[in-house]
Structures are given as structure tokens and as C-alpha cells.
Amino acid sequence: MDASFCSRYLSWLQVPLKVLVYCTAAAATSSEIRRSLCIYDELVPVNHFLLAVLPSPTVPSSSGLCYFARRKASRTGPAAQRAASQTSPSSSLPAPGANGRVVSAGAAAAAAAEAAGAPGIVAGCHRRKVGISDSRASEFGEMTASIAASAFFSGSPAPVASKNALGERPDSLDLRGIAAKPASSSAAVRAGKTRVHAAVPKVNGGKSAVADVEHETMSSPAPRTFYNQLPDWSMLLAAITTIFLAAEKQWTLLDWKPKRPDMLADTFGFGRIIHDGLLFRQNFSIRSYEIGADRTASIETLMNHLQETALNHVKSAGLLGDGFGSTPEMSKRDLFWVVSQMQAIVERYPCWGDTVEVETWVGAHGKNGMRRDWYIRDSVTGHTILKATSKWVMMNKLTRRLARIPDEVRTEIEPYFFEHASIADEDNRELPKLTDLKSATVAKYVRTGLTPRWADLDINQHVNNVKYIGWILESAPISILEKHELASIVLDYKRECGRDSVLQSHTTVYTDCNSGSGETTLHCEHLLSLESGPTIVKARTMWRPKGTKPQETMVPSSSS
């Protein structure tokens, strides 16, 4: 990329020189230039600047400017598209910004080209990918044109003009009626380390503002005096030097190699916050040791992914306190979140090697609780894999009693609340009350002597939530597991257990032969308790025969 960029850049070196020469010659026909400038005043995109010069037959050296304008013309299509892209949810900004790790200047510069290729937002952004290096090169061309032109016309040091431009940008934008997004112009201001940065168009309006203002100042006070000013060659030299320095600076900023490991992980593993900061999305590929007996991912694997995305969401939002269960405000007060209930509905199980996309978000649950929902889809086909929801309560680490949410914590987390249920009410009907079931047979199974291993424990030396599911299924008879797959599960967490616990797992199987489709669906009740008696987890599961065609539900991806 760098080598080709370099060569393109070198080829563009000829352009400023050409422009300077032609502009000098064009100065002779002052009235025509002035007229063209007025035309320019009314034009929206800056790359039409030189197009305006084109139609004028009296401009003698229009050929050179025509050359330049032709380059511009090729970008009108993308420019219009870029303008259109600004109206869609600006996910590209939050994406690097939310993680707070991408250098903002680099982001502005890199995102300038990427904005048009905002992930999954603008249709036809494929073209953008190919055209990125071209557009950057031509941006330089634009910059050189405006710089050269401004150096020629303004007669004042180039940077000063830019400051004016920056300060007056809103006015100039209003005057011009340019539909520039304030976000982008402020982004440019934020990134405006050099004048050239400010000139890099996040939106075309930004760029035009630079030259606009100059022309405005020029045209209003003394319209007829500029053509008396012969080009100041030292100014032109200064302009050229500025071009070089600015280009070099931008060049190095574009050389974006993530050297820090967390940037690496961002691209690869951490997922990103989307949808105005409310949703977190991450992809996982199913590894070989995560699959169950029938070559599909086990329910434990899927639950592990839910746990991972929940933590990554919290981390990306900057709300990870000590340990895995608290925000910083909570850690100060010895509070942590405890899961009280978990519900999951599985529509299809992914296989080894599949990539799944997990989305998660939080919401409120009552006055004092939090809810976290997940949605897993196959990242290739988009089909639903799993929908889950969980309820959390706050507990004091020291007293082990439930606590109210303090106001400071509420301010921390409430901005992230997104009231959208993953499991809609109609899905809940799949789990009828067991007392209503007229089941043909009831069978009970027990498995005792279950003990946690070191690997089951989390940082607090408590058993990880997901392990309970494995234990619950320990006592399910193998005949069920071979012929059925878990369709839905509801877990009520009552108590935690640690390393020294010995557990027993009870399963009661209700075989329902009267289901409408004629297939045997099974409902099971599970109880996981300490051998000394107290209940750890209660669960309800529903099983459907393997190979049942799942309903083809697809929830559209939030980015579209």
C-alpha cells in the first residue's frame, strides 16, 4: 500500500505545479476568474470548483484546469454517495471511538475514506474499498488545488486562512446551504492538527468552507483588486512546502498498524459496539472441543459465548470494575451482579467450524434489577441460533445480601439500557406449566457425587454459572440426549457453590405424547442441590426430537 501510494503521490506532484502555472496565467483574465469564483460560491461540493471554470470559454489555460476538473468529475459519484452515507446511523464513529483506542486523527483521516464505506451501511461500499487509495490520492490533489489556489488568491499565509475557515465554518456552511453534518465538521476540527487535516473532507462542505471563506473575504471587500496582485513566488514555495509536510504527516497517520495488542484483539476478538452504543456484537468460530456428542455445539458452548460477550460488552463500554461482575462504582461499594434467572431458546445448533454472531444488550428489570438479552445468529446465513434473556440482582459481597442499586451505579449503566426483548411473549408459550401437562410417563433420575474441579471455578473461586448446566444434564438419561436436542431451558439460580461442595443432580422427565405434531417432545424438571440439602439451581427444559426442522426465523441485523 505504501509503495503504490508513494508512486501515486509522486505522480501528483506534477499537479500542483501545473495548477500553479495555469492559475498564474489565468490571473491575467481577471474578470473571467472572478466570474468563475462567483459561480464557485454557489456550488455545493468543492470538487465542482474547477468544473465551474470549465464551461468558461474565455479562460485561456483552461486545459490544465480541465485536466484537474476531470479528476474531480470522477469523484462526483462517490461524493454524492458519501453525502448520502452521512445520513445513515454513524456507526463508524462510535466503533473506533467507543473502544477509545483509535487515535482520533488517524480515525478522522482513515475514517474519511472509510466513512463512505461505513460498515454494512452504504450499499455499494465494495467500490469504496477498491477506491480508497485512489480517493486518498485524489484528495491530495484536491488539497493541493485549494492550497495552491488559496496561496495564490489570498496573499496571506495559508494557515491563517484555515483558522478563519475553521472559525467561520458554521457561517460559511449556512451561507452556502451546504448540508454538512456538524459531527463531521467537529471531527475535522478535532483532528485539525494541520490545516490540511481540516481540509480533508469528511463531508465536502468542510473542504469547500476552506476555499469558500477565502473567496468570501476576497470577493466582498475589494473585488477588483486581486488581479492586480501578481503571484508571490515565495508564498507559492511556502505552499508547496506545506503540501509536502502535511502530506507526509497524513501519510504517517494513514499508516495505521495496530501495534498494541488490544487493538489487535479489537479487530479480531472483542467485537464492537453498534447501534448508537447500545448493542454489542461479536463473532465466534466454534472450536473442535466445544462441540457435543452429535458434532454440534453444546448448549454449554453457546452459554459460554453469551458470558464472553456480556463481559466484552461491559469492557467496551468502559464499565468493567474489578473482577468480572461489577462496574467501577459497584466495586467501590463491594457490590456485584448475581444472575437470578436465565432463559434460552435454541432454534438450531451450529456445527464445528461455523461462525456465529452474538449480539447483547442490557435493560432494566423492575426497580432494582438488570436484564441482559442476547441474540445469536449464524453469521453466514443469518438464521437464528439462540435467543436468551437473563435477570440480575445486585448483591453485597460482604453481607451476601441483596442490595438496592445506588444512584451512582444507575448513572453509570442507565445510558446503556435498551428496552427490547429477545424472547418475545409468544416464545414463552413454548414452556407450558408442568401442572398443565397431561403427560404419559414421568420418570426420575439422579446422579450424585458431582464435584467442582479447579477449572470450573472463576476468579472468585465460585463455580461458573455455565457449569451448572452441565451438571443438570448429567442426570438426564442418555437415551434422551441421543435422540433429542435441547430446545429451551429456564434456570433459576438459588445459591452459589464453591470448591468443596458435593452436588447431586435430579431430573424428572415428563414425556408428552400428545403434542400436536405427533412427535415426542419432552419436558424435564431439574434440581441441582448440595448433598446436604440446599438447592443450588432449579431448571426446566424442553426437548425436541433431533432433526426437527426449526422455524425459519430471522431477526434482521441491527446495522441495516
Place this chain on the structure above:
Amino acid sequence: MLRCHTLPQCRLLAQPGAGMLRRRVAPGGTARWGAAARVSGVEASPARAAVEGGERTSMAERLRLGSLLEDGLSYKESFIVRCYEVGINKTATVETIANLLQEVGCNHAQSVGFSTDGFATTTTMRELGLIWVTNRMHIEIYKYPAWGDVVEIETWCQEDGRIGTRRDWILKDLANGEVIGRATSKWVMMNQNTRRLQRVSDEVRDEVFVHCPKAPRLAFPEENNGSLKKIPIRTDPAEHSRLGLVPRRADLDMNQHVNNVTYIGWVLESIPQDIIDSHELQTITLDYRRECQHDDIVDSLTYIEEGEEKCTNGSAFAAPHPEEQRQFLHCLRFSGNGHEINRGRTVWRKLAR
């Protein structure tokens, strides 16, 4: 009896081909991308990643898929450590590391065309009813990765004597290229039906070892390294033990045998709490002797290993001070008849808390 090399939880479907539709096993040695078999699952992702941002595509792709190296003789893959793979020290557990080693070994075998049913056998081997079984596993970890770290694992296999093959791994931290661990394992070929060891015949050798480096390349090239040390039997009563360990459903593979990584967990079960709290596992060596099934009950015994054995793993890396190392011998055996399942040695280094 020796351990089968199988995928941890893989069972043959009634129709063996059904589960493999998504996999495109490349003919041996010609696959450039180790996860060619994964293309069906992941091809949209690189495309989408390409859309998302020009130069980031190659990196995301590179991290998601493993690949054979240029010479086709070894295989590299990167993994990010997930939160549920992290243990009480906030770092990845040794079981996680072992799982990743197994995963990358499977992917390597797949990428060069071995079978995808979990046995990683060649055509000739299947005809003759031969399978690979693990004989010994030796893992050394110098620096445990934490949650979110990306680990790059390179693996290769080569001949080892007349009846065996070995598979070596090198683990690196992808961020800074530092070697964080090494591992090696020995495999022998066994007849599935007679359960007897078999020599590697010439036609099998040609099929299997074409993908292996001809010149010996060892993860542990140094002399007298820990991977070669014999593990003795101890007859005295064990200092620490944990009895009555039971396999879980998730521990079983397609033949209803307990998978390799579970044994590591069992070995660690009988380490006392104070060692676990103050030390970190540096080296583990396991000799596999018998297979274990769902209904078996297992005892885990730990003996302290004293004497001149300390700090003799001969590691080329800076070894910690001997006083900060603890060394143990282990034995896993059936509760009922006392037959030995596994034998092991672990070396622990003091945690810098």
C-alpha cells in the same frame, strides 16, 4: 492400554458423511489455508470484513483462520483467550492450553487431508484399521495468557522411532512474538480391533510423513529436557489424594472414552489448595497407560518429588530459582482395582504475588 487420539466430543453419526458436508478437505499438502474446511462457514466474514475496512481484512482473516506455513510442513493458528477459559489466577488454565493444542493439531491434520472424523487417519490407515493413540504429553508454559490475549500456536509432526510419531507445538504471544510455551507429544499406531501396537509401515509412512519436516525439528531440542524424563512408579502412600472422581458427559469422546484433557484436570485435583493458591503450573508430563470410561471411578494421587530432580527440566529458558519450584509425581488409577490409568509429573513455580 493407550489413549485414542480423538476429538474430545465427537461421535460418529449414523451416516458418517452427513456431518462432513460443510468441510472441504483439501488433498494432502496442497491446501494453502489450513481451514479450507472452514471456508463455508467463514467466507462471508472475510468478505464483510473487506467491506468494513480495507487494510484490516487481512489481519482479521489471518487471525480467524489457521494456515499451513510456506513450506507446508507446519501449521499456525491464532486463538483469543475467552473469559470462561480463564481460571482463578485470571490467566488461562492449563486445560484451556491443552484444548487449544488439541484444536490446532486437529486443524493441522485436517488441512493436510487426514480424516475429519476425529481420528485423523489417512486412507491407508483406515483400510488397515489403524488409529493413533497418545502415549505421552509434555507441556511447558512460561507465561500464561490472560483474558483477551491472542496466542499463536505452531504445530508440526514427524517420525519418532519405528512405531511412533511425535507432534510438537510452540505457543507464542501474538502481540509481541514472545514464546510463552512449548509442548510435545508422542503417538503410536495401534490396531483398532486387536488393540496392539503396530509399526508404521512404509505406505503409511509415505502418506503421513510427507507433510512433516524431514530434518528433525524439536520443540525441545535441548539435551536432558523434561519431556524425556522417565516417570517412576511410587508405591508409598501418597501425600495428597482426591478420591472418587467421576467422568462427566462432556468429558467423553465418540468412543465413550475420557478425553486427554480431562486427565490433566484430574491430576490437578489432588494438588493441595495452598500450592494452587501460591504456585503456577510450569510443566506437566503425562504418560497414558489405560483408557477410562463413563462408569469408572478414579482416584488421583500426588507424591512430592524431592532430591536432585529439582529444576532439571533443562530448559533453555531462564529457570526460576530452585527454592521457588515444587515438583510432584502423580498417579491416576481406578478406584476399584487400582490399575494405573496415567502417570504424571508436574513442576510448579511460585507466583509473584
